[in-house]
Amino acid sequence: MISKKNKALAAGILAAAMSASAVMPAMASAAPTAEAAKSNGSYKEMFSSLYDDVITNGVQNGYLSSQTNGSGFGIPYHSVETFIVEAPDYGHETTSEAMSYIVWMAAMHDVLEGTGTASDIKKAWNTMEAMIPGWSKASGRTDIKYDTIWKQSRLKADTAEEGDLPTAYPTKQPGVDAINPMFDAFKSAYGSDNGYYLMNWLADVDDWYGFGGSGKFTFINTFQRGEQESCFETVPAPCLEELKYGMDSPSESAGNGIKAIFNGIGKVPKQYSFTNAPDAEDRCIHAIYFANQNGVDCGEISGLAGKMGDQCRNDMFDKYYKAIAKDTKLTSESAGMDSKHYLMAWYTAWGGALGNYDWAWQIGCSHSHQFYQNPLAAYALLYDKGINSGMKAKDADTDYKESLKRQIEMYQWLQSKDGPFAGGCTNSWRGRYETYPSGHATFYDMAYVPHPVYADPGSNHWIGNQVWS
Numbered sequence: 001m002i003s004k005k006n007k008a009l010a011a012g013i014l015a016a017a018m019s020a021s022a023v024m025p026a027m028a029s030a031a032p033t034a035e036a037a038k039s040n041g042s043y044k045e046m047f048s049s050l051y052d053d054v055i056t057n058g059v060q061n062g063y064l065s066s067q068t069n070g071s072g073f074g075i076p077y078h079s080v081e082t083f084i085v086e087a088p089d090y091g092h093e094t095t096s097e098a099m100s101y102i103v104w105m106a107a108m109h110d111v112l113e114g115t116g117t118a119s120d121i122k123k124a125w126n127t128m129e130a131m132i133p134g135w136s137k138a139s140g141r142t143d144i145k146y147d148t149i150w151k152q153s154r155l156k157a158d159t160a161e162e163g164d165l166p167t168a169y170p171t172k173q174p175g176v177d178a179i180n181p182m183f184d185a186f187k188s189a190y191g192s193d194n195g196y197y198l199m200n201w202l203a204d205v206d207d208w209y210g211f212g213g214s215g216k217f218t219f220i221n222t223f224q225r226g227e228q229e230s231c232f233e234t235v236p237a238p239c240l241e242e243l244k245y246g247m248d249s250p251s252e253s254a255g256n257g258i259k260a261i262f263n264g265i266g267k268v269p270k271q272y273s274f275t276n277a278p279d280a281e282d283r284c285i286h287a288i289y290f291a292n293q294n295g296v297d298c299g300e301i302s303g304l305a306g307k308m309g310d311q312c313r314n315d316m317f318d319k320y321y322k323a324i325a326k327d328t329k330l331t332s333e334s335a336g337m338d339s340k341h342y343l344m345a346w347y348t349a350w351g352g353a354l355g356n357y358d359w360a361w362q363i364g365c366s367h368s369h370q371f372y373q374n375p376l377a378a379y380a381l382l383y384d385k386g387i388n389s390g391m392k393a394k395d396a397d398t399d400y401k402e403s404l405k406r407q408i409e410m411y412q413w414l415q416s417k418d419g420p421f422a423g424g425c426t427n428s429w430r431g432r433y434e435t436y437p438s439g440h441a442t443f444y445d446m447a448y449v450p451h452p453v454y455a456d457p458g459s460n461h462w463i464g465n466q467v468w469s
Helices: 004-018 020-028 035-036 044-056 098-115 121-129 147-151 183-190 278-293 300-316 377-381 396-414
Strands: 093-095 202-204 218-221 271-275 350-352 362-363 367-371 423-424 446-449
Touching: 035 098, 035 202, 044 098, 093 098, 098 121, 098 278, 121 278, 121 300, 183 300, 218 271, 278 300, 278 377, 300 396, 377 396, 396 423
Parallel strands: none
Antiparallel strands: 093 202, 202 218, 271 350, 350 362, 367 423, 423 446
16 A cells, blocks of 8 residues: 555645646746747647757658668667767767657657647657567568567576676676566466567667678667776676677687676577666656556557566666575575566666577566656556556556555655655665665665765766656
8 A cells, every 4th residue: 555645645746647638738837938939939839849850850850860660760870979978988889768769759749749649659769679588570570580589488687796807707606596477477377479569778870889890770788897897997798699709709719709708618509688667668768658547548558568567677676586685695596576676776687598498597686776767657557447457467467556655755765855856775685685784774675875886977977867766
C-alpha cells in the first residue's frame, strides 16, 4: 500500500506531468520571444515551428540522419556537433535517450493536431526500434540470431570487482556465478520474440568508428571501467564482438578483440552484448501514456510500450543478483528474487555467443540514481489498460506497484531542504560489495551515494539530473 502522504505526492507529480491543457494557455500568454512573436505566441504554433525544424526538415537541418529504420523518421543524432564532451564522445552517434525524445515529440505533435490518430507516433516508434537489436532494420545484420537467448536453460554471468581507476581493469573475478531469477518468466512470456524488447543505449549512426565496416548504423558501447572512467578514457567497442579489431588480428587462433581490456586476455570469445538505460524506455512509455490520455489512439503501440516496461523489470535487480542487504559480499551466491531493489537502476546488460549460440548471460545493476526514476511510467504501466495489457510476464503488476511506491519514497529520501536531489544509492559499496561505513545513511538497506556510477565528473553534477524526472 502507498501511504496517504505518498499518495498525495504521487497525485501532485502525475497531475503536473499530465496537465497539458493547463500549461498551454499559461505559455501562450507569457511575454513573447522573437520566435513566439512570429507565430502570434500560440503554443501549438511555437511547437509546430520547432517540430518542423527538428523532425519534418530534420535531415536537411542536421538533426536527423537520412537513414530510417525502414518506414519511420530519420534516426536522430545525439547532437548536431561532432566533437562533444558528454556520454557519447561524438555527436553523430545516437542514444536511446534521443530515440525516446523523438517518440515524445511525436506524441505531443499528434495530440496537438487533434485528429485522434497516432500517425507520427507510429513513425517515431518505428525509428526508435532501430535501437532494439532484434527489431533493428537499420543495422543491416540479418545474420545474427538474438532469439537463441530463449533457448538457454538459464542466463549465467561471470562476476568481477569494479575498479577505482580504469587502469585497474581487468579486475579480480571471484568465480561466483550470477544467475538471473527473472529469466524463466520472460522466456515463458516472450520466448517467440527475437530477443529482449529493450534498446541498446548507444549506436554509431554513420559507422564513424568503422566497426560495422559498412558505413551504416552500428551498435557500440563505451563506459565499462568503473567510476573514474571519464568520457575521453572510454574505449569504444562494437556490440558485435567478432574479434576483428583490438589486441589480436582475426587470424589469431585465440582472438581477444577490444573486450580483452575489460575482461582479460584469452577470455573473449565471439559474442554480442548490449546495455540498456531504462530512463529512455520509461520516457517512451510515458509519451504513449500522454497521447492515450489526450485523445490519441495509439493502438498496438500501447501494447509494445507495455512489453518494453515489463522487460525493464530487469533493471530492478542487483548487478550480480545478490541480496539487497548491508552484509552482501562479492563472494555471496545469487539470491533470486531477494536481489530485487524495485528501482530503475543505471542499466541491465545481456549478451551471448556468436556462431554456435550455445551460451548467454545477463547482469543487473547495483547503482540507482534519482534522475533515472520515472513514477509516471510506472503508473502508466499499471493503470493504462492498453499499456498494461502488453505486460505478459508473471507478477508484473505486483512489481510495479512496489516500484511506484519506492520511486516516490526515493524522491522524498533524496530531496534536500533547499530543493535539489542528492544522488542515489547502491547495494555494492565501491562496486565491490564492501562493508558500508559505520552509521552510513541507507534506503531499504542500500547505501547512499552522492554520485552513483560515475565520479569523474560526478554523475549528480549535471543540472539535467535535477529536472529530468
